[in-house]
Amino acid sequence: MRILVLPSLLAADFGNLAEGARRAEDSGGDALHVDIMDGHFVPNLSMGPDVVAMARAAVSIPLSVHLMMTNPHEYLTSFIEAGANSLLIHIEAECDVPAALGRIRELGARPGITLNPETPAEMVFGVLERVDEVLCMTVHPGYGGQAFMPEVLPKIRALRARAAAKGRHLDILVDGGIDADTAAQCAAHGANAFVAGTSLYRSSDMAARVAELRARAAAAFRG
Numbered sequence: 001m002r003i004l005v006l007p008s009l010l011a012a013d014f015g016n017l018a019e020g021a022r023r024a025e026d027s028g029g030d031a032l033h034v035d036i037m038d039g040h041f042v043p044n045l046s047m048g049p050d051v052v053a054m055a056r057a058a059v060s061i062p063l064s065v066h067l068m069m070t071n072p073h074e075y076l077t078s079f080i081e082a083g084a085n086s087l088l089i090h091i092e093a094e095c096d097v098p099a100a101l102g103r104i105r106e107l108g109a110r111p112g113i114t115l116n117p118e119t120p121a122e123m124v125f126g127v128l129e130r131v132d133e134v135l136c137m138t139v140h141p142g143y144g145g146q147a148f149m150p151e152v153l154p155k156i157r158a159l160r161a162r163a164a165a166k167g168r169h170l171d172i173l174v175d176g177g178i179d180a181d182t183a184a185q186c187a188a189h190g191a192n193a194f195v196a197g198t199s200l201y202r203s204s205d206m207a208a209r210v211a212e213l214r215a216r217a218a219a220a221f222r223g
């Protein structure tokens, strides 16, 4: 299973987001994670399609766009035209989630489904055949810099087991409070892709942190 590290632009210096995007690529990030918050699905506001377009122009690594939105289905075209390579919507969104996932694929991007910490794994079993990625939130979405929630670990294992039973090699991502230690815990439960904001961007040596996280996760991974 490939191990992926995705720096989260939310933790970059908002005074120079293009430089923040390039820092992710130059540090060995496999993709850049961009958090979109609508002030409704989550209490915070963050960025929109113009920031995704800026990131697309700044880097050549894929863009992983996480839609923390009540109505993601109304913005799929905007984000894909802006350059998103994968679009992660929430199972808790107020839309026809299977249809939105199908539309993401039709538009040429990788569809992903996301679960909040309290949402059981079973809630997404019905859409697993429509997605390439499953994202388990390991904090309550809305803000960077929160503490990792270890109670999510059994859900990661349940999702990996379900994917394996269906013969699917899904990327299972975790997002929130991820550093080398928590990434290793998640990898031991079957996660192979790691979104990290604070632990990478607040380091003076981001490349070393990316390499460390990747090595610890690879050593701990159990599929």
Ligand code: DX5
Binding pocket: 008, 009, 010, 011, 033, 035, 066, 139, 140, 141, 142, 143, 144, 145, 146, 175, 176, 177, 178, 195, 196, 197, 198, 199
């Ligand atoms: C939280 C976002 C995360 C966030 C992670 O709502 O979805 O992607 O950037 O930040 P850290 O790594 O600081 O917890």
Ligand code: ZN
Binding pocket: 008, 033, 034, 035, 066, 175, 195
């Ligand atoms: Zn995110």
